[in-house]
Amino acid sequence: MMPVCLIRACETSTTNDHVMCAAHWRLVPAHIKDRVWATWRARQAAGHTPVTVQKHVAAKLAAVRAVHGRNESHGGVGLPGAAAGT
Numbered sequence: 001m002m003p004v005c006l007i008r009a010c011e012t013s014t015t016n017d018h019v020m021c022a023a024h025w026r027l028v029p030a031h032i033k034d035r036v037w038a039t040w041r042a043r044q045a046a047g048h049t050p051v052t053v054q055k056h057v058a059a060k061l062a063a064v065r066a067v068h069g070r071n072e073s074h075g076g077v078g079l080p081g082a083a084a085g086t
């Protein structure tokens with residue numbers, strides 16, 4: 001199964017390990033992109049432990065939220081559990 005861009009309504013396929021398509025990745029703020037790469041390197045270096053995997057996934061979700069936040073003004077992020085805590 002080909003991974004696809006995680007941005008809602010975008011079905012562009014991505015290469016392995018990429019969070020989203022190149023067009024959407026460009027919209028991610030630099031500091032969040034840095035975090036995604038840093039956590040990915042840490043994850044590989046540590047042999048994909050639960051902790052490093054969780055940190056990398058959290059960084060990817062932050063990137064997805066950042067792009068969704070640019071596309072919408074009402075704050076919807078479309079991720080499971082995102083609405084918890086208001």
Ligand SMILES: [Zn+2]
Nearest residue numbers: 005010021024
């Ligand atoms: Zn996309």
